[in-house]
Amino acid sequence: MTTKIIADTQAAPQTAPTRRGRGRPQSFDRAQALCAAMRLFWDRGYDGTSFDDLTAAMGISASSFYNAFGSKEALYQEAIEAYIKLVGTWFFTILNAQTDTRSTFAHLLTTAATEFTRNDLPTGCMIAAAATQCAPTQARLRDLLATQRIQAETALATRLHQGIEAGDLPPDTAIKALATFYSALLRGMAVQARDGVPRQRLQEIARIGMQAWPVPA
Amino acid sequence: MTTKIIADTQAAPQTAPTRRGRGRPQSFDRAQALCAAMRLFWDRGYDGTSFDDLTAAMGISASSFYNAFGSKEALYQEAIEAYIKLVGTWFFTILNAQTDTRSTFAHLLTTAATEFTRNDLPTGCMIAAAATQCAPTQARLRDLLATQRIQAETALATRLHQGIEAGDLPPDTAIKALATFYSALLRGMAVQARDGVPRQRLQEIARIGMQAWPVPA
DNA sequence: TTATTTTTGTAGTCATCGCTCCATAAATCC
DNA sequence: GGATTTATGGAGCGATGACTACAAAAATAA
Helix, strand or coil, X not given: CHHHHHHHHHHHHHHCCCXXXXXXXXXXXXXXXXXXXXXXXXXXXXXXXXXXXXXXXXCCCHHHHHHHHCCHHHXXXXXXXXXXXXXXXXXXXXXXXXXXXXXXXXXXXXXXXXXXCCCCCCCCCCCCCCCCCCCHHHHHHHHHHHHHHHHHHHHHXXXXXXXXHCCCCCCCCCHHHHHHHHHHHHHHHHHHHHCCCCHHHHHHHHHHHHHCCCCCC | CHHHHHHHHHHHHHHCCCCCCCCCCCCCCHHHHHHHHHHXXXXXXXXXXXXXXXXXXXXXXXXXXXXHHCCHHHHHHHHHHHHHHHHCXXXXXXXXXXXXXXXXXXXXXXXXXXXXXXXXXXXXXCCCCCCCCCCHHHHHHHHHHHHHXXXXXXXXXXXXXXHHHCCCCCCCCCHHHHHHHHHHHHHHHHHHHHCCCCHHHHHHHHHHHHHCCCCCC
């Protein structure tokens, strides 16, 4: 149901320009199948999602799966990208909005509280705490996730830097530390959300988190 | 090496009163084997740790394994308990120390920064972000971990309540919210630690986290 | 129509998973 | 010593994991 919400709104334009090649046409909507896989990975993690789970949720056979996505790991990578592009839009939208830095971060935290507790999607964040503990054979996966987390944190730091340039923040603000702090808080909120903490309590975390905002000297 | 540090210091007294029963005696140190399993689970998670990994690290055979621990899941539960008892001591020690509430929480955060980045143990926390994404068949495990996380948060709330009674905190302090906030922050710090964030940066998070401490009205 | 290209359905394959069976070893109790 | 009890070693089991082989199907190109 909600797979459709995302797939329809965002993937439709991608589905349209499907070049009609030479062979037999695909019998399924690739974007929709990817979205179903994303939701499954999001909810159960990489190890917790079996091949059969995936093909069942995507509604395709094993051969179609490998023909279209290559491998379980490749699909996971695509699912992460899809998550960032389709679900994580709010994060980058807020960071790029034309508001003062403090308001931007306040908005980021409160929106995280609502986004992490949507009832039409799995709770929490697909990336925030994923693959932090895994087998050595899955080092590639762990590094992939860690890299995504670092990128999000870097985006926070970049926005703080812009804040200094705009005069929103004192020039001697410890940007990196502040970015790491809010990054950690967001990840913690994601874990809470997965444990079933209700939206209102996450909003409280957001409120208190903004108390740590640096005061002008 | 560090397995011994923990096993020797804490498990020795437990090893001593091993009742010499009737049958053939165990050929291995149960506490030490449990500690080895704990470290493995801590580093790789439940799914990421295979049965063969465990028996190899514990230095025992499959039959000894099942005779002594019952099953992989039962061992994991024991490993969690051992973690709390052996590794997580600092948490409860600090909460029970006779200092003012603010200093207690500051100490908690800075100690977390150091404990999460010990070089003789896996980084981060074994419980903080474990099993938040897993298969439906592992619901028992996920609930176990979530319960442990809730208990830690409850311990924080209890300490805050004592702070009000001691006059450290205003009576109208939002205890639950504050506990949830610091709980989330600690979990986020644990994820950072597993991503390789150095101790100094975690200390920065701790410092900023204390800026959110409620100011007396 | 025929050839070519790509996808699909079905039926497997091979490795690993957690776990078990059972005869034997090593202790205590009588 | 003999009986009893508990632990160990070694071989193997059934289920599930991700993945593959191959022929048939469905499109386009010549």
